[in-house]
Amino acid sequence: MSALTDDTLPITPRAMRDEMVAFGLMAVLLAIVPLTGIYPFFVMQALCFALLACAFNLLVGYGGLLSFGHAMFLGTAGYVSAHALKVWALPPELGIIVGTAASCVLAVITGYVSIRRQGIYFSMITLALSQLLYFIYLQAPFTHGEDGIQGVPQGYLFGVFDLSKPTVLYYVVLAGFLGGFLLIYRTINSPFGEVLKSIRENEPRAISLGYKTDHYKLLAFILSGTLAGFAGSLKVFVAQNASLTDVHWSMSGEIVLMTLVGGLGTIFGPVVGAFIIIAMQQYLAGYGQWVTVIQGVIFVACVLTFRRGIIGELARLLRRSL
16 A cells, blocks of 8 residues: 655665666765864754654654644653763663663653644644743753753763764764664664554544554654653764753744655755754854744745755656656
């Protein structure tokens, strides 16, 4: 059962080969970043948000479920990982596992509550749950309120890799991003992914064919939330703090923006969108509040000019030229 729209084509062996070549090229370009003199903190931050946007795209781009609360998974994993590293003195690998597991549990609970709703009702429930967690974290003692958890130790990964060294930390974050990206890619191009896309296109038909659509959507929600949490755990090592910013509703809005600008329902679109948004925040920081205005203008321009997002439009033009 295939899920086709005017903007998508069947996944052919040639298309998969081209995507893997593109993935290899992306991995090589990212691997040589430390040799180019580019500020590594910027790229590491962009990689964390790129993985977050890819996880969100799995849910909305292929499952058709628009969540306005994905920041709760990013922030929850960040707080739990930071607390585990600083207070419990866990090694980095266990800190990542604990933070990711916390987001997985949260995804199971929130998914069970929200997944039976559709459309705007699903979106509003995820937003409400995210805001509920925001106010809980604002008052919870272990989060330190508006101050957040500062000075998170980076430590030695597996007792060998010193994460306080920028180059070592960069390649650890890169490995985490590439692993998460490949997991999402494999999920999309699996029988599970095909059913998920079919549910997005025509859920009543999928139900009539015997698929338990709520189960598929719940699994997609859990996987998306877990990977978003994994991105949040990695981000803790980059920023060395966990703050309320990562749980706020505006962060969920940025995730949506990254995905739409890059290309909703495309493999590489969220990565491109994340790098564009993070680059704008990095290099336009001197404009203060005008950064938000500039982002809004660019977003409107992209929606009007690139309806399918940057990668979506490039893919459409490439298909026309072949």
